[in-house]
Amino acid sequence: MSAHPDTATSPDEGHYNFAYLDEQTKRMIRRAILKGIAVPGYQVPFASREMPMPYGWGTGGVQVTAAILGADDTLKVIDQGSDDTTNAVSIRGFFEKTAGVETTTRTSEASIIQTRHRIPEALLTEDQVLVYQVPIPEPLRFLEPRETETRKMHALAEYGLMHVKLYEDIARNGHIATTYAYPVEVNDRYVMDPSPTPKFDNPKMHEMAALQLFGAGREKRIYAIPPHTKVKSLDFDDHPFEVQKFEKPCGLCGAENVYLDEVILDDKGGRMFVCSDSDHCEDRRSHGHLGEMAADPAASHLASTGEERA
Amino acid sequence: MTDQTTMLEPNFVPYQENDEPLLRVSGVTRYYGDRLGCTDISFNLWPGEVLAIVGESGSGKTTLLNCLSTRLAPTAGAIEYRMRDGSMRDLYQLTEADRRLLMRTDWGFVHQSPADGLRMTVSAGANVGERLMAVGNRHYGNIRATATDWLERVEIATDRIDDPPRAFSGGMRQRLQIARNLVTHPRLVFMDEPTGGLDVSVQARLLDMMRRLVADLGLSVIIVTHDLAVARLLSHRIMVMRHGKVIETGLTDQVLDDPREPYSQLLVSSILQA
Ligand SMILES: Nc1ncnc2c1ncn2[C@@H]1O[C@H](COP(=O)(O)OP(=O)(O)O)[C@@H](O)[C@H]1O
Ligand SMILES: [Mg+2]
Numbered sequence: 001m002s003a004h005p006d007t008a009t010s011p012d013e014g015h016y017n018f019a020y021l022d023e024q025t026k027r028m029i030r031r032a033i034l035k036g037i038a039v040p041g042y043q044v045p046f047a048s049r050e051m052p053m054p055y056g057w058g059t060g061g062v063q064v065t066a067a068i069l070g071a072d073d074t075l076k077v078i079d080q081g082s083d084d085t086t087n088a089v090s091i092r093g094f095f096e097k098t099a100g101v102e103t104t105t106r107t108s109e110a111s112i113i114q115t116r117h118r119i120p121e122a123l124l125t126e127d128q129v130l131v132y133q134v135p136i137p138e139p140l141r142f143l144e145p146r147e148t149e150t151r152k153m154h155a156l157a158e159y160g161l162m163h164v165k166l167y168e169d170i171a172r173n174g175h176i177a178t179t180y181a182y183p184v185e186v187n188d189r190y191v192m193d194p195s196p197t198p199k200f201d202n203p204k205m206h207e208m209a210a211l212q213l214f215g216a217g218r219e220k221r222i223y224a225i226p227p228h229t230k231v232k233s234l235d236f237d238d239h240p241f242e243v244q245k246f247e248k249p250c251g252l253c254g255a256e257n258v259y260l261d262e263v264i265l266d267d268k269g270g271r272m273f274v275c276s277d278s279d280h281c282e283d284r285r286s287h288g289h290l291g292e293m294a295a296d297p298a299a300s301h302l303a304s305t306g307e308e309r310a
Numbered sequence: 311m312t313d314q315t316t317m318l319e320p321n322f323v324p325y326q327e328n329d330e331p332l333l334r335v336s337g338v339t340r341y342y343g344d345r346l347g348c349t350d351i352s353f354n355l356w357p358g359e360v361l362a363i364v365g366e367s368g369s370g371k372t373t374l375l376n377c378l379s380t381r382l383a384p385t386a387g388a389i390e391y392r393m394r395d396g397s398m399r400d401l402y403q404l405t406e407a408d409r410r411l412l413m414r415t416d417w418g419f420v421h422q423s424p425a426d427g428l429r430m431t432v433s434a435g436a437n438v439g440e441r442l443m444a445v446g447n448r449h450y451g452n453i454r455a456t457a458t459d460w461l462e463r464v465e466i467a468t469d470r471i472d473d474p475p476r477a478f479s480g481g482m483r484q485r486l487q488i489a490r491n492l493v494t495h496p497r498l499v500f501m502d503e504p505t506g507g508l509d510v511s512v513q514a515r516l517l518d519m520m521r522r523l524v525a526d527l528g529l530s531v532i533i534v535t536h537d538l539a540v541a542r543l544l545s546h547r548i549m550v551m552r553h554g555k556v557i558e559t560g561l562t563d564q565v566l567d568d569p570r571e572p573y574s575q576l577l578v579s580s581i582l583q584a
Pocket of ligand 1: 342345346347348366368370371372
């Protein structure tokens with residue numbers, strides 16, 4: 001993750017600076033990252049650059065990754081927990097081409113993991129950095145559209161509005177129905193939006209050993225959670241924070257207490273629940289863990305995709 | 311003391327020598343560039359007192375109210391407030407955090423347009439509960455129970471608690487705005503033409519309710535109105551403004567029954583004729 005003023009060559013498109021961004025831009029982004037680490041959960045404005053991909057494709061996360069990437073890093077990119085969605089593949093390809101770094105799908109082998117939507121199921125370590133692509137960084141935006149006012153609210157830690165939002169949730173649904181972008185209080189101070197990860201992953205943010213960095217390209221904000229930092233999901237005393245529970249284990253690997261995606265198997269209503277974290281699922285299967293659908297021919301294509309990659 | 315004030319607030323005695331004022335206003339002046347908003351306004355507001363600021367449109371009432379409530383910094387002058395701990399503090403020397411805390415706990419501000427004082431997209435219950443949550447209440451059931459109680463007190467059917475104010479009539483919205491302000495038991499409430507824009511029958515009901523709440527809670531109120539009937543019904547004391555200056559001040563009945571200034575006489579006679 002050291003600065004690396006090198007160039008990578010692509011036969012079609014000539015020379016890039018290492019990881020696409022010029023060194024000055026990377027320094028600017030690193031300064032914002034350092035400030036974010038110094039003030040956990042605080043949204044640091046930064047001069048977001050145009051990237052050769054549209055907003056909504058993780059340009060904030062890509063800029064953060066570009067700024068911290070070194071030649072000896074190994075990069076993993078996940079989208080919805082999977083390494084092989086179009087978005088994940090194209091970002092991985094982008095850094096292979098512009099930085100020539102190693103990439104991997106294995107969580108344990110990666111030194112930097114860029115993600116949208118999920119935190120890997122495997123415990124991350126102090127040697128890893130998790131970079132989140134964030135579309136909407138401002139948790140107060142929902143009820144307070146004025147930027148000057150939300151800044152003031154953060155500065156003065158006036159967070160009553162966050163509970164107004166949760167109150168509305170309970171009034172409408174009988175319980176806190178927010179499942180994604182569930183607000184957290186970081187280090188007993190700043191309220192932060194982990195958007196758009198499912199609240200299932202919120203507890204993983206608490207005291208995580210890895211550094212967590214958040215980049216919002218369109219909104220030009222970077223924020224951070226340093227390793228081993230307190231992260232608390234907001235709630236009410238009589239409606240405590242809870243994560244989603246799944247009735248069955250993963251159909252492929254039998255894992256429990258992991259985040260599952262529903263997969264439609266055929267047009268006759270056949271469906272199953274499988275690990276959203278595909279690497280975690282493969283790793284378990286390669287260690288002999290099998291779910292009740294693992295041998296089902298209808299599910300075989302799900303499992304074989306993994307084997308090809310492994 | 312007149313019969314009028316006795317009826318309103320039996321325990322209220324406007325000028326007790328040994329009393330300390332709740333608000334001390336000295337030489338408050340506000341210019342908008344070259345244009346005068348209000349100038350050299352000085353008065354004391356006493357605990358439990360309802361003061362009406364009257365005068366025609368453009369006379370500087372809103373400017374003064376906004377200066378007093380720290381929503382608009384005066385060009386000159388000082389405003390001191392007696393905090394809950396008894397100390398007298400210059401409002402514009404407070405930190406912004408303290409000032410904002412004061413505004414959402416010890417004070418209320420009722421806007422003429424309910425949309426300026428309510429969150430139109432969240433439910434009535436959340437509108438009333440917001441201040442409670444802002445001061446750290448974290449028990450949903452308690453917040454909801456308190457909101458229900460306040461809806462009752464402002465005569466809004468409690469089965470409307472989950473409806474947004476968008477679905478409410480103008481009068482209901484205004485009553486909701488009042489409930490939202492009173493839920494933290496403020497000591498001082500500012501009101502800017504709270505009955506403006508409402509039908510006469512709706513106004514009467516609102517005034518009646520305001521009068522009852524002010525008496526029950528022993529509130530101090532500064533109310534801006536161009537409607538002398540509102541001032542007559544609610545206030546103990548009146549300040550008449552013209553061209554940004556206070557031209558006459560006194561007990562409500564004295565000023566309305568026997569105005570000294572020719573301009574006040576004109577105001578009073580125009581309302582009588584209307
Ligand atoms: N934001 C502003 N900018 C410039 N002039 C203003 C502004 N607000 C009020 N004024 C002027 O200040 C004077 C007093 O206005 P205002 O306090 O609104 O009176 P009132 O509430 O009695 O109608 C008027 O001449 C008005 O035009
Ligand atoms: Mg006005």
